[in-house]
Every structure is written in C-alpha cells, then in structure tokens.
Amino acid sequence: MGKRKIEIKKISDKKTLKVTCSKRRKGLFRKADDFCSKTGAHIAIITFSGFNLEASQERREEVGLSEKENESLEREEVYMSDDEKELLEGMGLNDLKQYALWVEDQRNKLIWKIENRKRGESCTVDWLGMIKGSTSVDLKRFGTNMREDGPRRDEEERIMHEGLFEYVMMTIIRTFSNVVFRTIV
Amino acid sequence: MGKRKIEIKKISDKKTLKVTCSKRRKGLFRKADDFCSKTGAHIAIITFSGFNLEASQERREEVGLSEKENESLEREEVYMSDDEKELLEGMGLNDLKQYALWVEDQRNKLIWKIENRKRGESCTVDWLGMIKGSTSVDLKRFGTNMREDGPRRDEEERIMHEGLFEYVMMTIIRTFSNVVFRTIV
DNA sequence: AATACTATCTATAATAG
C-alpha cells in the first residue's frame, strides 16, 4: 500500500517509525471497528511498547508468576487441606461470596503493599519489568453499536453491551496498576 | 474493497456473515502482525462473541463486580483496619510475598468453589453471563520476531519477549476459566 | 503530532467451484 512496496520489518528511522505507527494504528483500529460492526463480535486490543525485557524476565523469575499462573490454569481440581475443605464446605453461597470479597480485598491490599515496597527498592521498574514513563499501554475496545437493521443502539443498551469489556479492562488495569495507561476508550 | 461498495453494518445473512468474519479476521490479524513487526510494539487481541447481555448484566449486578473494580481502580490509598495494618507492617518483603501467595491461592480456590456452586445452580450461564458452548473467546498475541536489521530472533529471546503477554493472557484466561477458549496462539 | 495529496499497493465482495 503506498507509493512503493515496502518490506515488513522493524523501522529504525525514528521519524518514519512515528508516522507509520500513527497511520497503521489508525488503520488497524478501523479494521477492528468495521469487523465488530459487521459481525457483532467484540474486540479488545492491547498494545504494549517500551518495556524492559531483561528486567521483566528477572522479575518474573523472582516472583515466580509463570509457574503459579500455569499451575492455576492447569488445575482441574484444586488442592485443599482438610481444614480448608471443612471451612469452605460449611459455607453457603452467600457466606462464600462474603468470604470471597474479603479475600479479594486482602489480595488487593497486599498487591498495593508489595508494589509500594518494590517502589521503595527500585522506583522505576515495577513487578513486570515495565519502566515507568517509557512504558506505554494502549487499551481500546470495539463493539458494534448498530442493530442488524441499521440504526444505532440507545445509550442504555450500549452501556450494557460494554459490561463484559469493562470487567476485562479493569482486570488488566488492576494487573498493571502502576503503569501509566495512555488511552482508555 | 471488493466488487462493490458495502455499508458497514451488522450482516444478517448467516452465510455471508461467516465468510466475511473469516476474511476480515484474517485481515485484521495480518494488520496487527505487520504493525508489530514494523513498530516493535506488542499487541494482544481478544475477541468475544455469543455471550448473553441480559444475563451478564444481572450477574454483574448480583456480584457487584463493577463497583468493586472501580473502587480498587480509584484507590490511591487502601483502607485498612488497625489490626490489618499491624499484621502487614510487621512483615518483611519475603513474609509479604509468602502471605500474598497464600491469599492468591485462597482466592483461586474460592473462585473455583463459587463457580462450581454456580454451575450447580445454573449449568449454562457463568458469572459473567457467558453461555457455555455458544460463547467463544479468541485470544491472539502479536509481537515482532525480527530485529531492526532483518533476521529473526532466536528462540530463547523470542520466549523472553513473550513473557509479559503470557502473564496478561493467564490473567484473562483465569478470569474466564469456565469459558472455552477457541484459539490461544 | 496531525493533516493533505496521490500514486501505488493491498484487501476483499462477489462469485464460482
């Protein structure tokens, strides 16, 4: 596309890089938008740039995220001690929810706490090796805003539609809570 | 693009929908791939289709996720009781990490537990209103595999590069652990 | 960083198999 066929490889010239980035991101987002409008699917696109590979690797090894995540992915049944089993079995659904909220809260506080400690140790690199300031994350959500017969959805219905994404976005944002998000649309 | 100009709106004809979906998804993914190769950014694309809007809305209201998420997003400082403060303040970084792992584990178990309970109550609709079987989630990761000067990265370096995405993906997969993922690449 | 132009390249709608 354009005045000349170009090779698909990393652009080294800073100026060209910026311009191409801007143009192609716009193009990509338009494609996603069209796709959603035509098929009724919903799409989230997350763009990362400028993070520190080595630091990321080191941090992940230090904290052991990969292993833990893999483990929790693979679990078909969760190991539980007898005490834990008894505690949970004894709970009704509402009790469980309450307890879940408490644990969730504990978890958030701990994450915050540990992040603060980490910041104390090294104020630029976070858990995931992202460098504050130089790391950027773009989030963009696409979803059809049209009915099959043409006219746009009303505001209320649109907001309902966005619920699922909102949840995913919040999950992601929380995960990267100490990174500056450039775009959230 | 194509033999005739077409309006960008939801396609009602099933056959045309499938064909267009297949073609445009391929196109979108190629664009993302090119974008990453040229700019050095990393992109994750998540596609959702076939979830139940109303059920999703009801579940979210029931569980109150939105509020909770918003709250945790907005927190600059976390409210903590004196007991909790004392407990956490007394811990070193390693203690905190251990405790975090335990809480994380508790959380995973609870999520699993509550999902099972929910399944018992209604075996088709999960927490987020996704309908098992009819809901599909596509995950695709894009990242440059080329250096600026052309040749491809070696395998080890490529795997390091993927670390960050791996973590995001795992977070998402865990969030939607009872939904069937169609594509994870 | 954003916008405009335009020659040229790329994607895809329509169609057939």
Place this chain on the structure above:
DNA sequence: TCTATTATAGATAGTAT
C-alpha cells in the same frame, strides 16, 4: 465450510505543509 479468481474499494508510503 474452504479455496481461487478478479474487479474494485480501501489503505498507506512518500512527501509536503
């Protein structure tokens, strides 16, 4: 569903502003 073809619509590299 998948694949191939092709006419046309759409995207964008190069360039200037």
